[in-house]
Each structure stands twice: as structure tokens, then as C-alpha cells.
Amino acid sequence: MRKGLFTSDFIVGLVIFIAALLIISPMWGSLNLQVDNQERTRDMQASALSATDTLIRTKGSPENWNNTFVKSIGLVEGEERILSANKSRYFFLYMISNYSDAKFRLGAGAYQLGAEMRDRNGNVVFYENVNFTNFTISADAREIAYAQRLVILKYNDTSQEFVNLRLAVWR
Numbered sequence: 001m002r003k004g005l006f007t008s009d010f011i012v013g014l015v016i017f018i019a020a021l022l023i024i025s026p027m028w029g030s031l032n033l034q035v036d037n038q039e040r041t042r043d044m045q046a047s048a049l050s051a052t053d054t055l056i057r058t059k060g061s062p063e064n065w066n067n068t069f070v071k072s073i074g075l076v077e078g079e080e081r082i083l084s085a086n087k088s089r090y091f092f093l094y095m096i097s098n099y100s101d102a103k104f105r106l107g108a109g110a111y112q113l114g115a116e117m118r119d120r121n122g123n124v125v126f127y128e129n130v131n132f133t134n135f136t137i138s139a140d141a142r143e144i145a146y147a148q149r150l151v152i153l154k155y156n157d158t159s160q161e162f163v164n165l166r167l168a169v170w171r
Helices: 008-057 085-097 099-105
Strands: 079-084 112-119 144-154 160-170
Touching: 008 079, 008 144, 008 160, 079 085, 079 160, 085 099, 085 112, 085 144, 099 112
Parallel strands: 079 144
Antiparallel strands: 112 160, 144 160
16 A cells, blocks of 8 residues: 555644744744854953953053054053053043044954043043043943953152043943
């Protein structure tokens, strides 16, 4: 006896297989989307941390760089975490005049970047007619990663204070 091509067992198996695909497919897509978002968030956080590390651990290049001539950005004066008020001033001026270049030099080129320094009272540091802030996060930002460090801002040999350096990276 010859059986037909589509037996009842085959049709039931096919229905179960198609139902399983219809159930698993959206779940698989959702899982992939969640993993992609996690990786992007982790990358943004790494960019923010790397940028703050660059600022608080290096002197920059050339060592006496300013907002018109800079190869790499670093705010250190002497030891790590002791930042030069002059270099910090140049950094915020550079963020205003060469924003795209500044964020690329700090490794956050794929994202938007904001930075600010606040004193222990929560006020934005103001030095030689420059507010130490460039921290306007756009309203349409979908993801934001922050990095924050407590550092010493050295104005001169006799004047320094603790400040909070905060960076945000968003897309």
C-alpha cells in the first residue's frame, strides 16, 4: 500500500514546527536587540571612563598645549588627579571651538560628549572668564553613560581645591 505524501502525523508535526517558529522568532529578535543595547551601553560607559582617565592621568601633548594647538588632551599638572586650571580652561575653550575634534581626541567620537567641573558646593567652576561646563544633553538622547571623578584643581602654587569632574557620553 502506498501512503499519501501528507499523512496526519506529518501535518501535525509541521503545524507544531511552524507554531514553535512563530513563538521563538520574536523572542529571538528581542533577545538580540537586548544584547546589542547592552553592548552599546557598555561601549558608551567604557568611552566615558576612558575619556576621564585620559583627562586626569595624562599631561597632554605637547605638555604645554592650549586651545589652539593640541595633539592630545590631558589636564594633569605634575601628579595624576592634580589638574591644571589653565589646561582645564583650555579644554573647555577647545570643547566650544572644536567640539568634534575634542570628542574624537578623547575617544568618544561615535557619541556626543559633555563635560563639567563643579566645586564642593556644586557650583560650576569659573576661572579666567570661562565656565568649566559644556554639558547640554540633547532632549532626544536615547542612552546616556556618566563617568565622575573627584580631583584636585590647581590654580597656582598656593591655591587649589577639590572638584568633581563629570563626563557624559550619549547617543
